[in-house]
Structure formats: structure tokens, C-alpha cells
Amino acid sequence: MTMLVLTCLAQVALLTVAAWTLPVLARPTLPFGVRVPAGRTADPAVTAQRRRYSRAVMTLGVLAALTSAPAVVLRGTPDVLTATAVLLGAADVALYTAAHRAIRAAKRHGDWYAGTRQAVTADTTWRTHPVRPPWRLLIPSLALLAGTAAIGFARYGSLPDTLATLRGLGIDAQHRIATTPATAFAPVLSQTAITVLVPLLVAALIRARPETDAEHPVTSARRYRVYLHGIATLLLAGAACADLTLLLLALQQWDVLAPSPLTTAATWAPMAAIAAAFLVFGVRVGEAGHRLPSLSGESGSGYVQRDDDRHWHLAGTLYINRHDPAILVHQRLGGRWTLNLGNPVAWTVLTVLASLALLQLLGVIDLPPTS
Template identity: 85%
Template sequence: MTLLVLACLAQVTLLTVAAWALPVLARPTLPFGVRVPAGRVADPAITARRLRYSRTVVTLGVLAALGSAPAVVLAGTPDVLTTIAALLCAADIALYAAAHRAIRAAKRHGDWYAGTRQAVTADTTWRTHPVRPPWPLLIPSLTLLAGTTAIGLTRYSSLPDTLATLRGLGIDTHHRVATTPGTAFAPVLSQTAITILVPVLVAALIRARPETDAEHPANSARRYRIYLRGIATLLLAGAACADLTLLLLALQQWNILTPSPLTTAVTWAPMAAIAAALLIFGVRVGEAGHRLPALPGESGSGYVQRDDDPYWHLAGTIYINRHDPAILVHQRLGSRWTLNLGNPVAWTVLAVFASLALLQLLGIIDLPPTS
């Protein structure tokens, strides 16, 4: 029970810190997902809303932490963790959406773009001199996949009739499933999916529309290149970390390692390391590289980035622009990319994933399970 309470408190802390950090790590010209001119980033309406949001998020986190311990004790099951996390996430999302609406209203009423010259910029060297991902970082993932497969093939014939279930942060020895190629090699299938999909994702991000600023075109293009190269490196390294975690989970499922709290900690240490690396990178470099310093000679253009708020919806998370040929665009919330739902190709991609999910739901196909 003590471990369950500690897990719940850790979960509340992580969610609160993540929600608090969203506006802190965001680009100054995109407070709460609203595009504003650089001259307005310190407007009282923005600073007041930031302060109010931060205080309320921290207050909710403290209340959730105080209430979670009694809730866990009364419930006595891990299911309460999911409920508390869902309620806290919903509250934080509501706060963020309220801040987004408030700043957008202040921008509209104050006519913040009056007297500015709006423009967009394009880096013509992006196609001729693209960012080169560090593809050699795929070697550890491929090695781990091959090693896990070899161990599984060697071990399969001596496995018992039932296997412990892969569940969440480790192995559930109390719930067992029949030994079949699908259950025994589930970690290998997950490794295969990660090893294939992550490089595909990196290649897609490299070809996505660059996030440049018309006010500082040269500076923003250079910073975005550094940012994108770092993201590609972390994604490929993260694939290796995920494959290592899956290997350790497989060794426990195949009765080579004994499940224990120490084993679980070691198993998830690679994922914790890559999560810490992503956090440090985000703090030092910033979204789209906006925290990187400018170089001498990278002066402003006299323009401001075009106000493209009409194309962004749900607090800057959904992008719909039929006149933009880009398929992937950098999201306004966090270091992520999103599909341009104004492009027919994006709907084709979504249709493929929806079809796969439907086929799995109907039992026609069996996708690799997630750990």
C-alpha cells in the first residue's frame, strides 16, 4: 500500500510539473498557443494570465497530492491512479484552454497586429542541404532486436505452458497467459515496430515544413536546424532505450531474470534516462530552438510572423489549412508535430491507422501489444 501511495504522489508531481512547464517552455511569441507579435510578449494580459495559470496548476497539484493518499488507501487498488491522473489532466487542460481563450480575446480587442508588416519566410536551402540524421544510432536498436530474437528462439522450446503477462511497468506474475508464438515473442514484435517506425518518423520530420520566423529568418532557420538534429538524435537514441527495456522485460517473461522491484527499476532506467535527456534538451534549446542565442549579423527583418491563428484550433493543437501543401507542421504546444488536416494526404494517413485499429478491434488482425 505504501508503494501505491508513493506511486500516486509521484504521478501527481510529474503531471503538475508537466502542466506548469508548458507555458514556460513555449516560444515567447506563442503564449498558450496564440500567435502574438514580438513586441507584445510582455503585455500585461499575457503576464497576468501566466501567473494565474501557474498558481492554479500548483494549487491543484497540491490538493490532488493531499487527496490522493486517502483515496488510494480507501480504494486499495491501482485503478485509482488512473482516475486521479485523468481528473488532474482534465483540470489542467481546462486551465490551459481558458488561458488560451483569454489571451486570444485580449489580442483581438487590443488589435495587437495593427501597424505591423506581416510576412512568412522560406529557407530555400532546406531541400538542397537538409538536416542529416545520425543514422548510425540505429545500430544499437538493430543489435538489440537481433539479440532479443536470438534469445527468444533459443528459449522458446523450454518455456512453460503459461507466461507472466507484460503489464505496465513490469511483469505481472499473478496473471498468466498461454504460451504461444504471439505471447512469447510480444516483446520482439514491439521492438520490431519501434525499430521500423522511429526511423520513418525521423525521416518524415526532416522533410516537414521548417518552423522559421519572418522577423528573424536567418536566426530562426539556423536554430531550427540545431533543434531538429537534436530531436532526431534523441528519437533514435530513444528507440534503442525502448528496445533495451523490452529486452529486459522479455528476459523476465522468459524466466531468465527474476521479477523484483530492483529488476523493474533497472528495466525502466533506459526510458527514464531518455526522458531526462528530452527534458534537458527542451529546457536548454527550447521549442524550435528559440532559446539558442543569436549570432552576430543575424539582424531582424522589420517584419513580424504572419498571424495564422485562424488555421489553428483547440488551443493550438490542430492545424487545418487547405492552402498549405505541408503534411506535417510543428505544433504550438510542446516539441511535437501534427498533421495538416487541410491536406488530403493527412486524411489518408489517419484512415490507414483507423482501419488498422478497426481490424484489430474486430479480431481480423493482431497488432503488436504495448508493454
């Protein structure tokens, strides 16, 4: 019960910190997903929404902690964790959306782009001299995958008729499933998916449309190169961390390691480390590298980045532009990338993913399980 309460409190803290940091880590010219000129980043309407959002998020986090922990004790089931995550997440999204709408209304009513010269910038060196990911970081992932598979093949013949299941943050020996090749080698299949998909994602991000600023094109291009190389490094290192966690989980399922609080802590330590690395990187570098120092000697171009709010929907998370050939674009929220739904290729990708999910739901195919 104590572990369940601590897990619930940790979940609330994680969601609250994540929601609070969203506007903090965002680019100054994109407060709450709204494009504003550089001269308006400290506008009273923007600062007021930042303060209001921060106070509301922290207040919700405290209330969620005070109500969810007693609920876990009374009910004694993990269902409270799911309900808390859904309700708190929905409330934080509502607060972010309200701030987005308020700033967008102030921008429209104040005509913030009046008298500015809007433009976009292009840099052909992204094609001739792209960012080179550190592909050598794939070696640990491949080694962990091969090692896990070798141990699995060696242990398979002596496994019991049932295996412990993954529940919460560790192995639940009380709930067991039948031993089959699919259940026994589920960690290996998950490792394979991660080891294949993460490099493909890195390769796609390298070719995605770069985030450069028309006001400072040279500085922004340099910053984005550093940012993109860092993201690629963290993703490839994260794949190795995920594979290591899966190896330790597999060893517990295969009765090589005995489940215990210490083992659980060691199992999830790699994922905690890479999550901390992403957070530190985001704080020091910022989204699209905007926190990095500027190049000395570069003066402003006299232009401001073009106001493209009309192409962004759902508080800056959904991008639709039929005239933009880019497939992947940098999202305005959370330092991620998203598909350009104005490009037919994006709909092809979504159709394939939806078809696979439907076929698995109907039982036609079996996708690799995650535990």
C-alpha cells in the first residue's frame, strides 16, 4: 500500500512539473503556442497569462496530491492512479488552452504585427551538410538486444509453465501468464522494435524542416543544429536505456533476478537517468536551441518571423498547411515534432498505423507486446 501511495504522489508530481515547465521551456516568441513578434514577448497580456497558468497548475497539483493519496488508501487499487492522471492531465490541458486563447485574442485585438515586415528564411546547407547523428550510440542497444536474446534462448527450455507479469513499476509474481514464445520473448520483441524504430525516427527528424528565425537566420540555424544533434544523441542513448530496462525486466520474468524494491529501482534507473538528461538539455538549450548564445556580430535582418497561426490548431499541437511540402514540423508544444496533416504522405502514415491498430484489435495480427 505504501508503494502504491508513493507511486501516486510521484505521478502527480511528475504531471505537475511537466505542465508547469511547458511555457517555461518554450521559445519566447511562441508563448502558449501563439506566434508573437519579438517585441511583444514581454507584453502584459503574455506575462499575466504565464503567472495565472503557473499558479493554477501548482494549485491543481497540490489538490490532486491531497485527494488522491487518501483515495488510494481507501480503495487500495491502482485504478485511482489512472483516474488521477486522466483528471489532472485534462485540467492542465484546459488551463493551457485557456492561456493560448487569451494571448491569441490579445494579439488579434492589439494588431501586434502592424508595421512589421514578415518573412521566412531558407538554408540550403541543411541538404548539402545535414546534421550527423552519433550512430555509434546504437552499439549498446544492439549489444543489449543480442545479449537478451541469447539469455532468453538459453533459459526458455527451463522456464516454468507460467511467467510473472509486469505490473506498475515491477514484476508481479502473484499474477502469472502462460509461458509461450510470445510471452517469454516479449522483452526481446520490444527491444527489437525500439532498436529499429528509434534510428528511423532520428533519420526522419534530421530531414524534417528546420526551425530558423527570419530575424536572426544565421544564429537560429546554428542553434538548431546544436539542438538537433543533442536530440539525436539523447534519443539513441534513450534506446539503450530502454533496452537495458527491458533486459532487467526479462531477467526477473525468467527467474534469473529476484524481484525486490532494490531490483525495481535498478531496473528503472536507466529510464530515470535519460528522462533527467532530456530535462537538463531542455532547460539549458531550450526548444529549437533558443537558449544557446547568439553569434557575435549578427545584426537583425529587419524582418520578423511570419505569423503562421492560421496553420496551427488545438493550441499549437496540430499543423495543417497544404502549401508546405514538409512532412514533419517542429511542434509548438513540448519540444516534439508533428505531422503536417496538409501533406498526403502524413495521411498515408496515419492510415497505415490505424490499419495496424485495427487489425490487432480484431485479432488478425499480433503486434509485439510492451511487457
